Every structure is written in structure tokens, then in C-alpha cells.
Amino acid sequence: MTTSVDTKPRAQRVDSQAETAPATPVATRARADAAPSASARPRANDRPPAGSQGPRHKTTRSRLLTITQRFATYRSKLPIWSLLVLALLFAGPIAAFEPVFGGGVGAIAAGAGVACGLAIAAASTHWRWDALTTVLSVAVTYFLGGSAAALRSEALFGFLPTGQTLQVMVLGSFRAWKDLLTLTPPVSVYSGPALVPWMSGLILALLAGLITARAGRAVLGSIPVVVMAVIAVFFGLTHYPLPLAPVLAWWALLVAWWASAAQYQRITLGQDVLVGRKSSPGAEATVGRRSRSTVYVGRRAVGAILVLAVSVAVAMPAAAFLGSPRGRIVGRDLIHPPLDVQAYPSPMSSFRHYTTDLKDETLLTVSDLPENQRVRIAAMDVYDGTTFGMSQKRGDGHTGYIQVQTTIPGRSQGASVVTLTTTGLSGPWVPVLGTPSQIAFTGAQSSEQKNGLHVDTWANAALTTGPAGSMSYNVTTDFVAPVRDEELANLVALSSTSEDKNVPDGVAEKAAELTQNASTPLAAARAIEHYLATNGYYLNENTRFSRPGVRTDRLERMLTSDENLIGDDQQYTALMALMLHQLGINARVVMGAYPEGGSQGGAATLRGSDIRAWVEVEFSGGVWGVFDPTPPRDHVPQTQVPKPRSVPRPQVLQPPEPPEPPAEMPPPTRDQNADPLKPPEAGLPWGIIAGVSGAILLLALPPLAILAFKAGRRRRRRRAAAGDALVGSWDEVVDLAADSGLRIELGRTRQETAWALSSQWQLGEDPGDPFALVTGEMRSGEDGSTSSSDRGDAGGRGRYVIDGWSRFGGDVPSPVVIARFADVANFASNGASRDRARAAWAQVGQLRDQVSKRAGFFARVRRALSLRSLRMRRKLRLSALIERTMREEIER
Known part of the structure; x- marks a missing residue:
């Protein structure tokens, strides 16, 4: 068996990796002729001869290296297109x-x-x-x-x-x-x-x-x-x-x-792929990075069909289990709303305070309040036995309060712009009117108020988590005339979805009694409204007959008899809403403001006495009917408990109090060593200094780590043994070129690479130190050796004479000189010495200075912090490891 082995010296290359041959037909035929035939290689099924040692078992290290080689397979760059x-x-x-x-x-x-x-x-x-x-x-x-x-x-x-x-x-x-x-x-x-x-x-x-x-x-x-x-x-x-x-x-x-x-x-x-069983003798041939493999179309087709079948078999049950894609789970389903509106007190808890303590105080000013329109402050739809509050998100389209900034989503641009100013309102509530589409805050705190604005489109109300004591804002809105009963009669009242708790006893019975003759939900609502407004008495004083609030016992007392039907807007609206809920009709309590007798149009100034509450009933099509169950404010109870008459007492002039003795002050003392003119020293803000210093250090840590690593690498190379120091000088040149962004073609000799780098650096006219050059041809023997006299003469002229090495005929750039030093250290007998190492590193320093002078400031910073040389060295080490492993496998 013959195997072609690359005997090219390692130092003649850039430590490394074979250059990829061009994928041309001529190159492909040349590589095919140079490759050993498939028959020359042992087949996978061939058995070793009798008495010979069988194939060695793969170790864990060889398996890991095989996996590493598979992932490190060279891939050509894809084109820009x-x-x-x-x-x-x-x-x-x-x-x-x-x-x-x-x-x-x-x-x-x-x-x-x-x-x-x-x-x-x-x-x-x-x-x-x-x-x-x-x-x-x-x-x-x-x-x-x-x-x-x-x-x-x-x-x-x-x-x-x-x-x-x-x-x-x-x-x-x-x-x-x-x-x-x-x-x-x-x-x-x-x-x-x-x-x-x-x-x-x-x-x-x-x-x-x-x-x-x-x-x-x-x-x-x-x-x-x-x-x-x-x-x-x-x-x-x-x-x-x-x-x-x-x-x-x-x-x-x-x-x-x-x-x-x-x-x-x-x-x-240049990889050849043979398709079909007859296109290959059944083996694979590999030369360098060129490979020839056989692809069986039938097996590929069957494999593709199996993959599709398994995918469908897994996807169909998964789709059935997870449900329809219309109900997929996304990120907003996993994020809870940041605002908990139930954490705020009910707006109705301040009603009695507005109508009594602040009845003459200006709370709202409206630039234009059209006729029969009302200002809305808040809407409440759920009762808990203590107060009427606001519910959270429900399944009937009520999304609760959502964050907005200026524009309310889902609403068309309004036709009217009204300016509102509030002073003295309690809580985060933002009064609105009509059907607002935009709320734009003005004033010094407008940014915080805008960022905290939330709107409940179902309740048609707004609030802000920003400063709400005094607000000024413009509301872009549309006004709709109040819906008449003739129009509501053609609509269907929607069912109640509120989950009331601790409902007062007698509410359901009273609602059934009052609506026994009503044939429609509208008639039932009007019947309850008429009963409360006609038979009730208005009283907002804090007496035992008219206590504030809507607690269960307070409402139960009002239902015992008509004489006890005494209260204000809080109690009457709560009673009507609860009765409608018991009848299955969706209703809510709205707190707002409008002038006495209703708005007549134009600008309006609303005081505490203008704060009111009413009930709204939801009909189909998003229409809400307005109901006022509160009796007129002049309809007060006839039997009131007389207030006790106060008898004034005669005032007696009291004698003046005796003067207090003067307080005894301790005698003044002074530190003898203290400087009376020296002001107290202010302490240094160590916390701020430490925080800023830590942030600066954290930002500077990665660049400093890169610079320290490169400096340590250069120090190790320079202080190594003479031969390693000479080779390290060339490695330093290659790293300098990589960090500068120069193109380094792997697979070339050091001399070829040095001339290419000199051309890219434009150093052809800038020679290196003549002391590092060897010029002339001094041969005295047939074997090409140099005599000792010639050596001494050349050394005196500042030149090195190395047996068997050709010499430069003139001055050359520094990279070429450094490359020759590395070659001499690798391949010449006694070619490495400490003097030559110092001379080579001196050339490296000169080259670095030349490159720095030609580059700008940002280019020097980019080169100093570049990681290209680190990545290149890692790839070269990996390639060398793979090459060594393959050579060991061949030798086995």
C-alpha cells in the first residue's frame, strides 16, 4: 500500500493549514491523477492476514478528535449575493x-x-x-x-x-x-x-x-x-x-x-459527488480536501419520506393537544398588568367629603360643556358588602384599566377639544367627558402624568399614577346626545356579569316587588328609578338617619320602610344597581359632575356641590342608558331631630401666667487646638466615587484584558529559548498583520507570506537593518560550504554566513528579514543564537513603529484591541491537532 505524505517542512508554511486548491477541471484531473487509487487503499470489509495484528480499537481521545475534525471541516465563504x-x-x-x-x-x-x-x-x-x-x-x-x-x-x-x-x-x-x-x-x-x-x-x-x-x-x-x-x-x-x-x-x-x-x-x-450505485466501485477516495462520495438516490428518497412521516405523526397529535392556533400563548399572556385598580380606595368614599366639606370649593373647570352633557370621574360595577368598586379584567370585553400615553387605542379621532383643570380632587382619577380619543396633559408635571395615564374603555374612565393633585389637560372627544327611551326600547338589555358579595337582605325581594308589572328590562329599571326618586328623602348630614357609606347594614335599614329611605347619591345609586344585578341586568354606578339643573352649554365651573352619581344600564350595541334614582336635594325628611340649643357662658378674664425663668445655658467652651477660622470640612461622596470608579473599571476591563494578554504573549515569545524566540518573532509579525486587517493566505512559505505582507504594508522601499542581511555568494568548496576566512570577513561586515543557504542580492523589507531569521532557526545547523534573537526582535520593534506611523489614531486603537490574531491562532492550533491525529491514524 502506498500513501502520499506531505513532506513539506512545517516552518516553510505559516504553522499550518493546506491551501485549498481551485475547483477547476484541470486541477480536478491533476488531483485525481495524484491520488492513490481506491484499490490501493484497504477496504472496510477486508480482514487482516492470519497472524497479523487486527485493527486497533479507537480510544476516547481519538473519538473526540474525530468529532472535532467533523465540526472543524473547512467551508468556503459564501458569496455576497x-x-x-x-x-x-x-x-x-x-x-x-x-x-x-x-x-x-x-x-x-x-x-x-x-x-x-x-x-x-x-x-x-x-x-x-x-x-x-x-x-x-x-x-x-x-x-x-x-x-x-x-x-x-x-x-x-x-x-x-x-x-x-x-x-x-x-x-x-x-x-x-x-x-x-x-x-x-x-x-x-x-x-x-x-x-x-x-x-x-x-x-x-x-x-x-x-x-x-x-x-x-x-x-x-x-x-x-x-x-x-x-x-x-x-x-x-x-x-x-x-x-x-x-x-x-x-x-x-x-x-x-x-x-x-x-x-x-x-x-x-472541488468535491465530486457521484450519484447512483454504479457510479462508484463502492469506496471513497480522499486527497487533501477533495473527496469523492457516492449518493444513493433510492436511500435518500426513502429517508426523506420517513422524515416527513415522522414529522406529520408528531405534529398532528401536538396540534390537537395544544388546540387551535387562534388561541396560542404569547408573551403578553404571561405578563400581568402592572396596575391593580382595586388597590385604590373607591371614588365613592370621597363623595360625602365633596358635597359637604368642599361644597363651595371649585374642583373642576371645563372650557366647553355642551348641553345635557356630564363629566365622568369613575365607574364602579361590583359590590363587596362595604363599597362599590371597580372590577378587574373579565371575559365580557371589560379589559380594565390599560396604560396609554396620549391616544386611546381603538377609537377614532374626536371632533371636539375640551380643556379641563382639576384642583382638590382625591385619588388618581382623571375626569373625562363624551367619548374621548386623546388625553394630552399640559403643565409642569405633564410628563409624569402622561406616563402614568390608564384608561378603561369599558367604563369610559381614566386615571393616572402620576401626580394628580392639580391637573390641566386637553380632551379630544365626541359628544353623543343622551339616548331616549324610544330608542332604548328597541334594544336588548345585557345580562349582568358582576360577582357581588354580601348583598343586603331584602334587595332581591324589593326588586321583584317593584318590577312585578314591568314587561321589559327598561321598564323594570324605570320602575326602580321612579320608586327611589319619589319615595326617598335626600339628606347628606352625618346623623343617625343619614350615615355615609353603602355598608350592608346601612342599605338594609333603608329597605325596612319608606320613612327610613333617607340618604344621598351614594345609597340610592348603590341600591338601584344591586336591584338590577339581582334581576340579571348589567348596571354600574358612575360618579361625575354637572351643574345644578343640567348643563346649558359653554364654559362651566364645577364645585363640590356639583359632584353627583347616577346609574347606567348596558344595552346591545354598546349603548348605555342613564338613570337618576336620587331624590331632589330639596326633598328632605320632615321629621328631623332638633339640634340641642347651646347656652353661652360668660367669659371671665383669666390672670396672666407668671413669666418663666430664663433657661440656663452652659458656658461656652472652645477647643484650644481648633482653628477658629477653619470652616468644617465637607465629607467626600465616597459612594458616588466608588460607583463611578466601578463602572469605569467594568467598562475598561475587557480592553485591558486584551492588552495584557497580548503583552504577555509578546513577552513569552521574546524571552523563550533562542530558536523559539526567532520563530516567535515571525509569529509576532503574523499576529501584527492579522490585527491590522491584512489578508494572510495560509499554506505559503514564510518568505512568500513576508513579501505579501510587505506589499500590503507598502514596505518594499523601506529595507530592514543591513546587519540582519546576508549578501553575496561566497562558496569555496564543491559542496557549497564557506571557508572560515570568508565567514570572518562577512561577520566583520555585519553579515551572517550560513552554509548551504542562498543569500539576498540586495536590501529587503523587515518582514522578509524576520522570516529569514525564523527559517534559519528552524533549518540551519547552529542557526539559533541569542544575538540573532535580539536582532530579530529589534526588527519586529522597527516594523511595529513603521506600521504605527503609517496608521491613524483610531486604526492603532482598533489594531491594539483586535481579536483576529487570537482567533487565527486558535484555528491554527485546531488544524494542527487534526492534522497530527490524521497522520497518527495513517501511521497505524
């Missing part, structure tokens, strides 16, 4: 971002991010940027392009960045993810969430482009595409139909791209 295929694959994730935004905002932001990311990947691949340059390009693109891609409404002219957009992009880099999950779709009306598709597209497209075009790994390069699709679904809508046909087409395109990329790389590397 492969990024166009990635752009087509990214179309699916881009479209998946759109439903949660609406209006094209999500698709534009994601598409712009993908386009910029692929463009940076193409530039980084073409010009061989290092990691630092690529990261800086991404950061600059994020801030310059983010305004046009995701913040067009705040950008100057719709695309130029401003101070506000830069601030939003800095904060949005970590806040936008939470906002996109907690805000109610469509989120295109909000500022900031569009940064999520912009960032996702920019970063993931960059990773996909670099892995695909630069590393030549099509399968791994598709992972960022899938990750972006997962992010789009995770931040998307729960109830959204799955477009099955486009998804299947997308996966088919992905698999086709994998197959096409693999075939392109096989052709580029």
Missing part, C-alpha cells in the same frame, strides 16, 4: 411584527433593521472588519437610523434624529420590550415599542449575514432568522390566524437554501 436569500427569508419575520403594531409601523421598523444589518454584514465581509469596527458600525446605525425607522413622529422632518429621539432610543433599548408586552394593541400609537423590531432586525440580520457570508455556514446562519420569527410571535397577538400556506412556503425556501448552499460549497472546494 447569499445575503439576498437571507433578505427573502427575513420577509416572514418582518411580516409577523405587523399585526401587533398596525399601520405598517412594525413592518417598516423590522424591514429597516434587517436591511441595515445585512448591509453592515456585507461591508464587514468585503473589507474584513474586525469585531470592534463592526460593533461600532451597529451602534452608529442604531442611533442614526432609529429615528427614521421607529420614531418618525418625533424625528425632525420624519427621519432626522433629535435630542428627544436619541433619549427615547437610549431608554427604549431596555424599556421598549416591556412596553410592547404591556400596552394594548395596536401599539403603533405609542412612542417607543417600534424599537423592538428595529433592534431585532438590526442585530439578528447582522449575525445571520456574518455567519452565512463570512463563515460559510448556511444552517447556523439561518438560526437568527428563526429567532427573529420567535420574537415576533412572542410579542404578537394571542388571537391571530396562522397563515399556514406562507409558513410552509417559508420552511420550504429555508430547506432549499440549505441544500443550495451546501452544493455551492462542494463545487467551490
